[in-house]
Amino acid sequence: MKRLLTVAALLAAGSLIAMQAAAADDAALIKSAESAAPAAVAGGAAVYAMEKGALRTVREGTNGFWCMPDNPASPGPDPMCGDANSKEWLMALMEKKAPPKGKVGFMYMLAGGSDASNTDPYATKPEQGNDWVTTGPHVMVVNAMDSMQGYPAQAKPDTSKPYVMWAGTPYAHLMIPVK
Template identity: 65%
Template structure:
């Protein structure tokens, strides 16, 4: 995908996302309260959390999956090829995500510390934002000197593209997160981060 095609796609996704923002603040407060109180969310809570990741038109037809002690568990079967995951209760902020099949395979490779398929472009929504993360170390768990911890608000991601695609975007370890940039540049998990304003 050339940059001239990618930017209009990202703008379109951002416009769609803004339309689905109403009511998310109250839901986020409820989810954060459950985290603080240590309550295990119900399947209905997990599905509601997962659906915050993408525009309603995508989320309503998506499969919803969640991680548990036995691996990935399907909470709701979908029909549109997207899979949504709820917020991770172990992280400090909301971070549900929703992705197409290629992005789901990319995430699985990342979780398994394996090489993702090259050239299988995937698209991912994180419209509730993402928990703060290192921009240089894919497996960093907390801010440390030199690991370039960043704050990410609502965004979409393009994963699995050829290296040449990522070469057209900024790759600074300390990026301007209000603009599209490459996260984990130079690693096998580099991907485009595009904020949704």
């Protein structure tokens, strides 16, 4: 009986340690995600983490915005936050589907970002000729195709000024530096 109680206590302790580690990991994810937007937006935003190709809800939101933490697989910082329309746009991008019609979205990336390509939304790593781009703190207007005319859309943009990323694709969006 004593041995059974010892085993039960060890299992309970192991579960408690695992739960504490998961809570600490989630706290780190939330902190990273919240770095993408002003506190007034990030503090009430839902937080999602990408795990095994799917989004896991880390924290429920209260203000209609969402945030995602830095992606360790990405070469640069890339936490992001956005409104509901931008989430639909992002999900369409991730699922390789057409973006929703008539829904302009707004996103924050105040920690900056780094992308394997300024021309290919599906590039996974920087390679010769795929137009690697690193952008400092910025905001994005997504799914506003007709409103981007007149902004630079070259493969190697001046990232200190507004420009179009992924021009010529359904996921073209306006990048606007804020610092």
